[in-house]
Amino acid sequence: MSGERVERRLTAILAADVVGYSRLMGADEEGTLAALKTIRRELVDPRIVEHRGRIVKTTGDGLLVEFASVVDAVRCAVDVQREMAERNADKPAATRIEFRVGINLGDIIIDGDDIFGDGVNVAARLETLADPGGICVSRVVRDQVRDKLAFTFEDMGEQQVKNIARPVRAHRIRIDSPVAAPPAAAAEPALTSPDKPSIAVLPFQNMSSDPEQEFFTDGIVDDLTTALSRFRGLSVVARHSSFVYKGHTADVKDIGRALGARYVLSGSIRKAGTRMRMSAQLIDAVAGNHIWAERYDRDVTDVFALQDDITNSVTSAVLPALNEAERARVMRKRPQDLAAWETYQRGIWNLEHVNVGAANETARDFLQQAIAQDPTLACAYSGLAYTYNRDVAMGRMTPFEAFGVAEPLARTAVNLDDLDATAHAVLAVILLFMRGDYDAATTEARRALELNPGLGIAHGAMGLVLTYSGDAKAGREFIREGLRLDPRTPMLTHHFNLAYACYFLRDYSGALEAIKSRPESAYNSYFRAANYGQLGEMPNARQALQKAEALKGHPFGFSSSGQRMPWIRQEDGDHILEGLRKAGWQGD
Numbered sequence: 001m002s003g004e005r006v007e008r009r010l011t012a013i014l015a016a017d018v019v020g021y022s023r024l025m026g027a028d029e030e031g032t033l034a035a036l037k038t039i040r041r042e043l044v045d046p047r048i049v050e051h052r053g054r055i056v057k058t059t060g061d062g063l064l065v066e067f068a069s070v071v072d073a074v075r076c077a078v079d080v081q082r083e084m085a086e087r088n089a090d091k092p093a094a095t096r097i098e099f100r101v102g103i104n105l106g107d108i109i110i111d112g113d114d115i116f117g118d119g120v121n122v123a124a125r126l127e128t129l130a131d132p133g134g135i136c137v138s139r140v141v142r143d144q145v146r147d148k149l150a151f152t153f154e155d156m157g158e159q160q161v162k163n164i165a166r167p168v169r170a171h172r173i174r175i176d177s178p179v180a181a182p183p184a185a186a187a188e189p190a191l192t193s194p195d196k197p198s199i200a201v202l203p204f205q206n207m208s209s210d211p212e213q214e215f216f217t218d219g220i221v222d223d224l225t226t227a228l229s230r231f232r233g234l235s236v237v238a239r240h241s242s243f244v245y246k247g248h249t250a251d252v253k254d255i256g257r258a259l260g261a262r263y264v265l266s267g268s269i270r271k272a273g274t275r276m277r278m279s280a281q282l283i284d285a286v287a288g289n290h291i292w293a294e295r296y297d298r299d300v301t302d303v304f305a306l307q308d309d310i311t312n313s314v315t316s317a318v319l320p321a322l323n324e325a326e327r328a329r330v331m332r333k334r335p336q337d338l339a340a341w342e343t344y345q346r347g348i349w350n351l352e353h354v355n356v357g358a359a360n361e362t363a364r365d366f367l368q369q370a371i372a373q374d375p376t377l378a379c380a381y382s383g384l385a386y387t388y389n390r391d392v393a394m395g396r397m398t399p400f401e402a403f404g405v406a407e408p409l410a411r412t413a414v415n416l417d418d419l420d421a422t423a424h425a426v427l428a429v430i431l432l433f434m435r436g437d438y439d440a441a442t443t444e445a446r447r448a449l450e451l452n453p454g455l456g457i458a459h460g461a462m463g464l465v466l467t468y469s470g471d472a473k474a475g476r477e478f479i480r481e482g483l484r485l486d487p488r489t490p491m492l493t494h495h496f497n498l499a500y501a502c503y504f505l506r507d508y509s510g511a512l513e514a515i516k517s518r519p520e521s522a523y524n525s526y527f528r529a530a531n532y533g534q535l536g537e538m539p540n541a542r543q544a545l546q547k548a549e550a551l552k553g554h555p556f557g558f559s560s561s562g563q564r565m566p567w568i569r570q571e572d573g574d575h576i577l578e579g580l581r582k583a584g585w586q587g588d
Helices: 021-027 029-050 070-088 118-129 139-146 214-229 239-245 252-259 303-331 342-351 357-373 379-392 400-417 421-435 440-450 456-468 472-485 494-504 506-512 522-535 539-549 570-583
Strands: 008-018 054-057 062-067 101-112 114-117 133-136 152-159 168-174 198-201 261-273 275-284 290-299
Touching: 008 021, 008 118, 021 029, 021 214, 021 456, 029 054, 029 070, 029 472, 054 070, 054 114, 062 070, 062 118, 070 139, 070 168, 101 118, 114 303, 118 133, 118 152, 133 139, 139 168, 152 239, 198 214, 198 239, 198 252, 214 239, 214 261, 214 290, 214 303, 239 400, 252 261, 252 379, 275 303, 275 357, 303 472, 303 506, 342 357, 342 379, 357 379, 379 400, 379 421, 379 440, 400 421, 421 456, 440 456, 456 472, 456 494, 472 494, 494 522, 494 570, 506 522, 522 539, 522 570, 539 570
Parallel strands: 101 133, 198 261
Antiparallel strands: 008 062, 008 101, 054 062, 101 114, 133 168, 152 168, 261 275, 275 290
């Protein structure tokens, strides 16, 4: 008798194979192999990884997978079978690739990367009892998950299966049964999505064994829901509606339809000792595809500080990703099919891509159209007001000319929605650049930050006020935070504003670095020339100056009409002139 100790463990085993594999191969060998590889690559393998499974081995038409959690095993199987049903919906029955799945929880023997024992054999026999596209589980699996997952189990009775001495009590999972929520909630009609993009923050999964962690996990979800609610361009599903799904699994498309949400934010949290790992993902609930995903690792010291840190990190990443997804969606539609919100987004897309006057005019046309479609859409007035700020930046209007048009538009936005932080931030920028009213601009910037501390343009607006009123050091920090929160916002050119703060701090190399990716314009070229002049790099200074003059513009703030940027300190204006003249500029 061998004295070698056999390694064993309790694990959840999933066995699956393709229904009618020999028939499919006989009809179309190459096509079947190609289709099966695609399904593995796009669906099966990613779902196994997502649910923390390990593929033990594969055969031509099947695979054996182990899971540390029986809940994960069942969720993985249901997800795969549901998505396979969707893939097969429009295909002839004779060409469909369908799986049978069996799941067991049992003691197994470990041999290297392979596993053996009755636990494995029972899973394989249960798979043969499953219907095409179905799942069959043992009684122990049913008992373990029935209070954790809202699936319907049909008792198939005692089954005598090959090479297993005792009968196996089998249960069939009803894939088509309601799983999204308790019956009362599931019976409610699906909500209608609002014109603005809507998002539901689902309860995050607590992956730790510590029940106290449940409070922390729910607290993160509450904070994320509150933080996202501050963004007026979003409609956020209320917590009590989203928490119907706590402890339940469902297809994300079903959740979106039930809650009236185009986007769903979900995730999980695992804590081990003093370390915490959170994973989050943003999904388009209509298309079913992932938009953004990230993992956050943190040390757990101050729980409340940790919640704030995670909330700010996730929110600042989700919003730009969501805005980009919305604009991409809108750009795929015909202009004549756009609703007011979508027309606004089309205008913002053009504003984001402005590098010539024509694009600014296109943005303005769409924003005016959005206002005509919905005169109460505050964000459209803010966007339209900002197009005039762009005209001033490009030298197409003087600050005095633009203010008479832009200021009433920005004030209309604030009056329509006083809780819109973006509206207050845009008004702050206009009051600063077009009228030089520092006190009023500061008041509006502060109001924007109070309304939404996670809004990039709010930090950018405060940074501008500070920079141009003589505190470039503090201003630079606010601008950097705005850049971190939303690097691609079309409503404020963070990079150029950062460059100006660096210039006033005599950090000319930093200023050039900040605008190195900015498109060419007379304004940008003059500014580059001033920095090269200060650095004494005369060949680069002359080249930038020649390019600026060829573009037939003038330095922002030093036009032939004598208009000047509204810096509060004379020495800041003189500092700009000094750099320009060192570069060889001969203007007034």
